[in-house]
Amino acid sequence: MSIQGSNALYDRHPINAEQILGTLREAGKDLAHLVPADLRPHDQDHYGGEAAVLALAEAVGLKDGDRVIDICAGVGGPSRLLAERFPAARFIAFDLNGGRCRGAQRLNRLVGLQDAIHVVQGDAQSTPFADECLDVAMSQEAFLHIPDKLAVLSEAARMLRIGGQLGFTDLVAGPGLTAQDREALETGMEMRTLQSVDGYRAMFRTADLTLVRHDDLGSVWVEILTERLEMYRAMNAATRQTLGDGVHERYMDAYETFVGLVQAGRLGGGRFILRKG
Numbered sequence: 001m002s003i004q005g006s007n008a009l010y011d012r013h014p015i016n017a018e019q020i021l022g023t024l025r026e027a028g029k030d031l032a033h034l035v036p037a038d039l040r041p042h043d044q045d046h047y048g049g050e051a052a053v054l055a056l057a058e059a060v061g062l063k064d065g066d067r068v069i070d071i072c073a074g075v076g077g078p079s080r081l082l083a084e085r086f087p088a089a090r091f092i093a094f095d096l097n098g099g100r101c102r103g104a105q106r107l108n109r110l111v112g113l114q115d116a117i118h119v120v121q122g123d124a125q126s127t128p129f130a131d132e133c134l135d136v137a138m139s140q141e142a143f144l145h146i147p148d149k150l151a152v153l154s155e156a157a158r159m160l161r162i163g164g165q166l167g168f169t170d171l172v173a174g175p176g177l178t179a180q181d182r183e184a185l186e187t188g189m190e191m192r193t194l195q196s197v198d199g200y201r202a203m204f205r206t207a208d209l210t211l212v213r214h215d216d217l218g219s220v221w222v223e224i225l226t227e228r229l230e231m232y233r234a235m236n237a238a239t240r241q242t243l244g245d246g247v248h249e250r251y252m253d254a255y256e257t258f259v260g261l262v263q264a265g266r267l268g269g270g271r272f273i274l275r276k277g
């Protein structure tokens with residue numbers, strides 16, 4: 001199944017390095033002297049910001065010195081936050097989209113984290129990394145784009161050492177999600193083959209991952225997504241300028257449909273912690 005659509009979606013996404021740096025410049029920040037915290041209000045492209053990253057890191061047992069991959073890392077916000085907290089840990093920020101990878105590298109350099117975070121571009125369904133080379137794998141709000149979820153789970157399992165853990169958060173299909181809803185989410189937001197919790201449980205068994213913990217995030221995400229929709233509406237002028245009117249309007253229409261499904265409970269969210277072996 002195609003990954004081109006997701007790539008194109010993130011070429012025109014409102015969260016990008018250019019926009020983040022433009023916002024900071026307008027706020028009077030000196031771009032030659034940025035620290036990671038300056039980026040943080042802008043570079044976390046998942047639900048729940050900094051707190052969600054720290055909760056996931058804690059749940060997955062991330063420790064200083066660990067070898068970590070952030071699968072579908074976006075512009076690298078979660079890796080920068082964790083690299084600051086765990087200075088001896090080493091991170092791979094892995095993403096499909098070239099613009100996002102270049103943006104992550106640029107932001108890492110601007111805040112002096114280029115040695116702690118290795119940015120690599122590629123498809124999470126088939127990565128270039130060795131077997132059992134990592135202690136922790138994590139991912140936030142991204143498996144929803146990946147057509148073959150079993151492939152990405154199996155890749156994570158392959159890269160983890162025995163006893164290593166995968167922690168991820170993702171959208172989950174509720175019982176009321178219709179075929180028409182799925183089609184709208186795929187066309188507008190590149191959300192593909194969304195899984196129910198039971199669908200995921202079956203895949204974990206096939207990928208040889210043991211489910212250690214599952215948290216239902218649905219009610220938390222309704223609130224966050226309702227606010228995020230407002231944030232995108234407020235970013236209107238800046239986003240139109242960067243991406244153009246037509247692109248912005250198509251994105252906003254699709255985003256409104258998506259948030260409506262979450263508000264209606266037909267789409268939910270989950271945090272899953274899994275152990276290899």
Ligand SMILES: C[S@@+](CC[C@H](N)C(=O)[O-])C[C@H]1O[C@@H](n2cnc3c(N)ncnc32)[C@H](O)[C@@H]1O
Pocket residue numbers: 003006007010043044045046071072073074075076077078094095096097100122123124125139140141142145146
């Ligand atoms: C919503 S963003 C999440 C970014 C990041 N996890 C964060 O929390 O800031 C989803 C990311 O998944 C990436 N992505 C989508 N399909 C992918 C694939 N097959 N392999 C690797 N990355 C992918 C996109 O390029 C995008 O950057």
